[in-house]
Amino acid sequence: MQLIACSRMYDVAPAAREAWHGIFARLVALSGIPLAPFIHQAPAPIEELWARPDMGCVFMCGWPWAMDPAPRPVPLAAPLPSPSRYVGKPVYLSDFVVREDAPYRRLPDAFGGRLGWTVSHSHSGCNAPRHHLLRYAARFPFAGAVGPLVTPMAVAAAVREGRCEVGPMDGFAHDLLRRHAPERVAGLRILESTDVAPIPFLVAAPETPERIVRPLRAALLALHEDAASRTLLDQLLVRRFVPVEEAAYLRLGPTWAAAAEKAGMELPPRGMAAA
Structure with missing residues (x-):
């Protein structure tokens, strides 16, 4: 074979x-x-x-x-x-990216907007972001969840096009994009990043x-x-x-997942339609 x-x-x-x-x-x-x-x-x-x-x-x-x-x-x-x-x-993190012209200075400033996500089994695009949100909120603090976007490149596009206000990107993929395809992340900035994993x-x-x-x-x-x-x-x-x-x-x-699930911090939130 x-x-x-x-x-x-x-x-x-x-x-x-x-x-x-x-x-x-x-x-x-x-x-x-x-x-x-x-x-x-x-x-x-x-x-x-x-x-x-x-x-x-x-x-x-x-x-x-x-x-x-x-x-x-x-x-x-x-x-x-x-x-x-x-x-x-040998670690990475997730970058919460927003448009450069967005008024947000901290992640809570964007609460009430829409958060992108990739797929439910992704650490960088789902598990790490929901764990990070626990430091700010007891339940999902955004008005909408946009996904599944599948890839970091699609997250970047969704934020740039205004389909969501914030999106989590695999930080290593983000760095590679800046190196090899900077036009795909132009106009974006990092609002916050998760802890490393x-x-x-x-x-x-x-x-x-x-x-x-x-x-x-x-x-x-x-x-x-x-x-x-x-x-x-x-x-x-x-x-x-x-x-x-x-x-x-x-x-x-699994520890991060268990903490988020115990707190009821789901991404995408239960009952919220995918967009």
Whole structure:
């Protein structure tokens, strides 16, 4: 069976996808494991990608990975983002973005407006935003919820076009957009950001044999030492890949979800029609 490699979560622009595919090519060269680059674009459900038995190296969000029953996909490695706001750790956050001309200075200033969201199983586009809202409100404080918008790029478009006043964007995807497609986030600013959480990581399908997992993982962890990979990593704002700390994913995402659900902070709110 031919294994696939897919960067769907962070294919924010053609130039970014080209760099990810370059990384996959170096991974094949260094590991000796054949991988076929695979494109799985929105609106195709990303859950279909994560269910494929031929996953060889695919980005997956940590919250659905933690919440799914065993057997879970096999963790390979996590990216260490290079921007300073990630403090040299394999973490990310969600940016609440608004239009530059919006009058808001703090997130509560926008309460009563409309909040965008991506999909219900997304940490950055649903779980982290609703957890962040707990510091300000006992229940959903917006008048409307706009979604499912599916991707950070669609969130940016919805805010720019005025379909919602505020939208949560995966911060790493946001940074990649600023690097590779700045026109798609032009006219937006960050109002607030959530606390950091473990970043989405690369996985293989649950039944992938160790003889394949071991060389793929070793090659990912050594990519920063490969001269041909360093330029690609720089283009993708990645310092290097590091081991996946599974316990962090099993702990934080479900903990944030439980706190939000206990408080009744739902996104999208129950009984509120999707827009």
